[in-house]
Amino acid sequence: MTPLKNDRLLRALLREPVDVTPVWMMRQAGRYLPEYRATREKAGDFMTLCRTPELACEVTIQPLERFDLDAAILFSDILTVPDAMGLGLYFEEGEGPRFRHPVRDQAAVEALPIPDPEEELRYVMDAVRTIRRELDGRVPLIGFSGSPWTLATYMVEGGSAKNFAIAKGMMFDRPELMHALLAKLAEAVTAYLNAQIAAGAQAVMIFDTWGGVLTPDDFKNFSLAYMERIVSGLTKESEGRRVPVILFTKGGGQWLEAMADSGADALGLDWTIDIGEARRRVGDRVALQGNLDPCVLYASPEAIRRSVAKVLESYGSGSGHVFNLGHGIHPTIDPDHAKAMIDAVHELSRPYHQ
Amino acid sequence: MTPLKNDRLLRALLREPVDVTPVWMMRQAGRYLPEYRATREKAGDFMTLCRTPELACEVTIQPLERFDLDAAILFSDILTVPDAMGLGLYFEEGEGPRFRHPVRDQAAVEALPIPDPEEELRYVMDAVRTIRRELDGRVPLIGFSGSPWTLATYMVEGGSAKNFAIAKGMMFDRPELMHALLAKLAEAVTAYLNAQIAAGAQAVMIFDTWGGVLTPDDFKNFSLAYMERIVSGLTKESEGRRVPVILFTKGGGQWLEAMADSGADALGLDWTIDIGEARRRVGDRVALQGNLDPCVLYASPEAIRRSVAKVLESYGSGSGHVFNLGHGIHPTIDPDHAKAMIDAVHELSRPYHQ
Numbered sequence: 265m266t267p268l269k270n271d272r273l274l275r276a277l278l279r280e281p282v283d284v285t286p287v288w289m290m291r292q293a294g295r296y297l298p299e300y301r302a303t304r305e306k307a308g309d310f311m312t313l314c315r316t317p318e319l320a321c322e323v324t325i326q327p328l329e330r331f332d333l334d335a336a337i338l339f340s341d342i343l344t345v346p347d348a349m350g351l352g353l354y355f356e357e358g359e360g361p362r363f364r365h366p367v368r369d370q371a372a373v374e375a376l377p378i379p380d381p382e383e384e385l386r387y388v389m390d391a392v393r394t395i396r397r398e399l400d401g402r403v404p405l406i407g408f409s410g411s412p413w414t415l416a417t418y419m420v421e422g423g424s425a426k427n428f429a430i431a432k433g434m435m436f437d438r439p440e441l442m443h444a445l446l447a448k449l450a451e452a453v454t455a456y457l458n459a460q461i462a463a464g465a466q467a468v469m470i471f472d473t474w475g476g477v478l479t480p481d482d483f484k485n486f487s488l489a490y491m492e493r494i495v496s497g498l499t500k501e502s503e504g505r506r507v508p509v510i511l512f513t514k515g516g517g518q519w520l521e522a523m524a525d526s527g528a529d530a531l532g533l534d535w536t537i538d539i540g541e542a543r544r545r546v547g548d549r550v551a552l553q554g555n556l557d558p559c560v561l562y563a564s565p566e567a568i569r570r571s572v573a574k575v576l577e578s579y580g581s582g583s584g585h586v587f588n589l590g591h592g593i594h595p596t597i598d599p600d601h602a603k604a605m606i607d608a609v610h611e612l613s614r615p616y617h618q
Numbered sequence: 619m620t621p622l623k624n625d626r627l628l629r630a631l632l633r634e635p636v637d638v639t640p641v642w643m644m645r646q647a648g649r650y651l652p653e654y655r656a657t658r659e660k661a662g663d664f665m666t667l668c669r670t671p672e673l674a675c676e677v678t679i680q681p682l683e684r685f686d687l688d689a690a691i692l693f694s695d696i697l698t699v700p701d702a703m704g705l706g707l708y709f710e711e712g713e714g715p716r717f718r719h720p721v722r723d724q725a726a727v728e729a730l731p732i733p734d735p736e737e738e739l740r741y742v743m744d745a746v747r748t749i750r751r752e753l754d755g756r757v758p759l760i761g762f763s764g765s766p767w768t769l770a771t772y773m774v775e776g777g778s779a780k781n782f783a784i785a786k787g788m789m790f791d792r793p794e795l796m797h798a799l800l801a802k803l804a805e806a807v808t809a810y811l812n813a814q815i816a817a818g819a820q821a822v823m824i825f826d827t828w829g830g831v832l833t834p835d836d837f838k839n840f841s842l843a844y845m846e847r848i849v850s851g852l853t854k855e856s857e858g859r860r861v862p863v864i865l866f867t868k869g870g871g872q873w874l875e876a877m878a879d880s881g882a883d884a885l886g887l888d889w890t891i892d893i894g895e896a897r898r899r900v901g902d903r904v905a906l907q908g909n910l911d912p913c914v915l916y917a918s919p920e921a922i923r924r925s926v927a928k929v930l931e932s933y934g935s936g937s938g939h940v941f942n943l944g945h946g947i948h949p950t951i952d953p954d955h956a957k958a959m960i961d962a963v964h965e966l967s968r969p970y971h972q
Contacts, residue, residue, distance in 0.1 A: 427948050429916045436917035436925070479911055480892045481928075517872050518891055537872055538834045557833055562783045563790035571790070574835075594781050 266401030268466075273335040273404050277467060277508035277530045277551050279584040285576065285613035286334035287606050288406075290532075291592030292327040293339045297599055299326045310355050314340050317390040324395050328402065330599060331606045334586075335403050335467075336395060338460070340388055342410030342471055345452050346419050348379035359423070366422035368430070373445045378452045381459030388456075389463040396464035407465025409457050411472035411513075412449035412494075413487035416442065428477055435486055442486060450490040454497040461499045461507050469510040469532070470494065476515020483519055488526060495527040510553055514591065517542070524549040535590030540578035552579070553586040556605065561589075561597045565604035572608040581616045620755030622820075627689040627758050631821060631862035631884045631905050633938035639930065639967035640688035641960050642760075645946030646681040647693045651953055653680045664709050668694050671744040678749050682756065684953060685960045688940075689757050689821075690749060692814070694742055696764030696825055699806050700773050702733035713777070720776035722784070727799045732806045735813030742810075743817040750818035761819025763811050765826035765867075766803035766848075767841035770796065782831055789840055796840060804844040808851040815853045815861050823864040823886070824848065830869020837873055842880060849881040864907055868945065871896070878903040889944030894932035906933070907940040910959065915943075915951045919958035926962040935970045 268274070272286035294300055303323050307313035314320060324339040343361050347353035352364030367373055379385055395405055418424070420431040435442045457468050475487040495509050511523055512532025523531050524546040533542055533554035542552055560571040572587075579585045587609045593602060622628070626640035648654055657677050661667035668674060678693040697715050701707035706718030721727055733739055749759055772778070774785040789796045811822045829841040849863050865877055866886025877885050878900040887896055887908035896906055914925040926941075933939045941963045947956060 428913060429948065429950065432911070432913035433916040436914055436921045476890065479889050480895070482911075515869070515890065535833050536830060536869065541834070557786070557836075559782055559786035560790055562787040567790045594783065596783065 268404060269401050270334055270403045273406075273586060274467060274505065274508060276583050276586045277510065277553075278506060279548065279551050279582075281583050282617055283614070284610045284617060285579075285585050285587050287587035287609040288333050288335040288337065289327070289589050289593050289602065289606075290337075292331075292333065292337065292602075293323040294593060295595035296593055296597045296602070297326055297330070299323075310341070311353065314344065314391075315387045317387060317394045320391040321394040321398050324391075324405075325398055328399075331603055332610060333403065333606060335406055336399055337406040337469075338388070338392060338395065338408060338465065340391065340408070342408070342414065342473070343418060344385060344388055345379065345409065345449070345456055346415055348384035349376050349419075349452065351419060361418060362423040363419060366430075367419045367445060368434070370441055370444075373441060373448065376445075376448050378448065378455065381456050385456060385459070389459055392460050392463035392465055404466035405464060406467045406469055406510075407457060407460035408469045408471060409453045409460075411470050411475060411487060412446045412453060412490035413478075414472055414474045415449050415453075416445050417474050419445070428474070435482065446486060446490045447493075450493045450497075454494045457494065458497070458499050461502050465507070466502070466505070467508045467510065468498065469512060470528075472511065472513040472516065475513035480519060483513075483516070484522060487513070488519070488522060491528075492526045508551075512553070520545050530586065532588065533590060538578055539575055539585070540580060543579060543584075548584075551584040551586065553588050555588065555590040558589040558591050558594055558597075561593065561601045561605060563601075565601065568601060568604045569608045569612075572605055573612050576609070576613050576616060579616070583617070587613070622758060623755050624688055624757045627760075627940060628821060628859065628862060630937050630940045631864065631907075632860060633902065633905050633936075635937050636971055637968070638964045638971060639933075639939050639941050641941035641963040642687050642689040642691065643681070643943050643947050643956065643960075644691075646685075646687065646691065646956075647677040648947060649949035650947055650951045650956070651680055651684070664695070665707065668698065668745075669741045671741060671748045674741075674745040675748040675752050678745075678759075679752055682753075685957055686964060687757065687960060689760055690753055691760040691823075692742070692746060692749065692762060692819065694745065694762070696762070696768065696827070697772060698739060698742055699733065699763065699803070699810055700769055702738035703730050703773075703806065705773060715772060716777040717773060720784075721773045721799060722788070724795055724798075727795060727802065730799075730802050732802065732809065735810050739810060739813070743813055746814050746817035746819055758820035759818060760821045760823055760864075761811060761814030762823040762825060763807045763814075763848075765824050765829060765841060765865075766800045766807060766844040767832075768826050768828045769803050769807075770799050771828050773799070782828070789836065800840060800844045801847075804847045804851075808848045811848065812851070812853050815856050819861070820856070820859070821862045821864065822852065823866060824882075826865065826867040826870065829867035834873060837867075837870070838876060841867070842873070842876060845882075846880045862905075866907070874899050884940065886942065887944060892932055893929055893939070894934060897933060897938075902938075905938040905940065907942050909942065909944040912943040912945050912948055912951075915947065915955045915959060917955075919955065922955060922958045923962045923966075926959055927966050930963070930967050930970060933970070937971070941967070 508529035511528040517537035530551035535557040862883035871891035884905035889911035
């Protein structure tokens with residue numbers, strides 16, 4: 265493999281010195297980009313885009329052609345694992361993801377196979393390999409998965425949920441069944457992420473999109489415990505470098521201390537926490553990734569620049585910060601506004617690294 | 619007025635001794651009750667139900683006939699104030715609230731009148747008077763309003779928002795305009811709540827439903843500051859008793875210390891914070907209201923009882939706790955499950971008050 269030309273991301277995730285703060289955006293390969301919409305159109309539907317390595321590679325690289333980003337992130341969906349377990353993922357227009365076969369009883373949980381990542385999920389690994397070849401060392405590639413709890417909510421509900429009535433109902437009424445499901449998912453996700461690392465992912469991120477809808481105790485028992493299990497089972501090094509692990513629980517600002525003890529190298533933050541305050545709370549245990557309010561990108565470039573400056577100032581001097589939005593970029597954002605943010609991060613962060 | 623037969627709520631909100639922990643539920647007059655659905659049907663549409671004092675009174679009292687609740691809460695909508703400002707509130711089936719005339723520029727903000735609560739909002743005050751008469755001292759009546767920030771999001775967006783793109787766009791790009799709108803709303807809400815108190819409300823609650831979508835700084839400047847302004851302008855005493863004020867910011871668990879310094883008597887908590895931890899953080903500055911995960915009510919009565927016990931244990935001994943859900947009761951909850959929660963609170967809390 266070509267050596268990395270820009271390793272700011274990997275260095276910052278391990279709290280090693282950098283020249284400027286690295287920056288990337290959750291959903292940077294997404295609908296706000298006209299070139300993404302064109303490829304998506306060409307693919308026909310969303311899952312074909314995910315399942316065709318050349319097209320997944322194309323959209324992964326697109327934002328790097330426009331912006332001075334410090335990382336690429338694999339284009340895929342968090343629901344590939346449950347799909348590979350045989351749940352039959354499909355997308356209904358305007359309805360979000362759905363599963364043909366929700367998992368609601370013991371028999372269904374027991375019947376779930378652990379997918380072989382190089383078989384049922386080979387299209388993801390092929391995408392990773394294709395993207396790495398195409399990136400040619402330009403920036404590191406981040407692999408990812410949904411967290412067990414987050415995947416379980418979709419699997420039990422049969423799709424997106426408003427109140428998580430069914431998933432939480434199972435958690436409260438049959439905790440042992442929910443634990444059995446989560447244990448299987450932790451095993452499947454560990455294998456999935458390790459396969460991504462073997463295929464070329466240089467950092468991995470676990471998206472715990474729905475951990476924040478739990479009470480603190482339920483979060484620890486039903487979400488964090490399984491993310492910890494995954495972290496401890498991940499390949500620590502690849503191509504002679506450590507592979508950093510990022511945990512991101514949306515709405516998880518209240519549990520940062522517990523998350524910082526998970527063994528992960530970095531925590532993603534949404535925008536409802538002050539990043540300086542978060543840094544004081546986690547100390548030097550982990551790096552932090554975030555956390556501009558994604559709605560700031562609706563404002564003028566001047567307002568965006570001011571908001572970037574504020575996040576950088578709040579984090580303060582030294583490494584350990586990867587700039588990002590606090591959530592995925594919204595589909596109606598003007599790409600020039602994303603550029604204003606990215607350029608401001610590099611320009612305004614230099615003094616903090618001297 | 620008849621003296622209060624059950625004043626647990628008022629005592630607990632002021633951290634005075636009680637025999638058992640008082641309990642009520644956000645949206646206790648709501649769609650989960652068949653008798654509510656019958657009255658709603660009779661009214662024809664939601665706003666007619668709000669605007670007809672006899673019907674609003676009927677649904678306010680309904681849950682008290684079924685359950686051993688320690689408070690009634692005025693049946694109304696948080697958007698009555700913007701409606702009275704001339705924005706033209708209407709409800710589209712499955713679409714939520716909408717305004718015919720969103721407020722998006724300086725002229726629109728300047729043109730907003732401050733409604734006279736006994737004129738444009740007289741139907742609310744009549745409902746308060748009718749309910750008080752009907753309650754006849756059984757339990758106290760809670761009045762309420764939306765917070766200025768929460769009302770502003772609907773007024774600027776023209777209805778419910780997914781990402782608050784327009785409201786936040788105004789906040790980031792034209793902060794002075796957003797402040798002008800919020801200042802007007804604070805004035806209108808103060809007058810509205812004071813009129814509710816004059817009409818008979820014995821405690822008031824400010825619902826800051828959307829404060830939690832802000833960064834900590836934006837929350838303080840654009841939401842909390844205006845709630846503080848309201849709190850300081852409220853009538854402190856009525857009918858010879860202090861009128862306690864409750865602030866509830868959904869997703870506000872990270873800012874409890876700041877909220878505890880607002881002058882409010884109590885803070886509402888959603889379920890993403892441990893109430894014992896919250897109590898340690900706010901000390902003896904405020905009482906706490908909450909905070910069972912509303913999805914617990916989907917589980918079995920036994921599981922509900924265990925979860926109630928956990929919240930009570932976490933809060934611990936002494937007064938200053940009003941039991942509630944961490945959010946409004948979901949429309950598909952079995953009323954018997956609500957009863958299981960309410961009865962468990964009274965039964966299991968006694969030892970904590972000896």
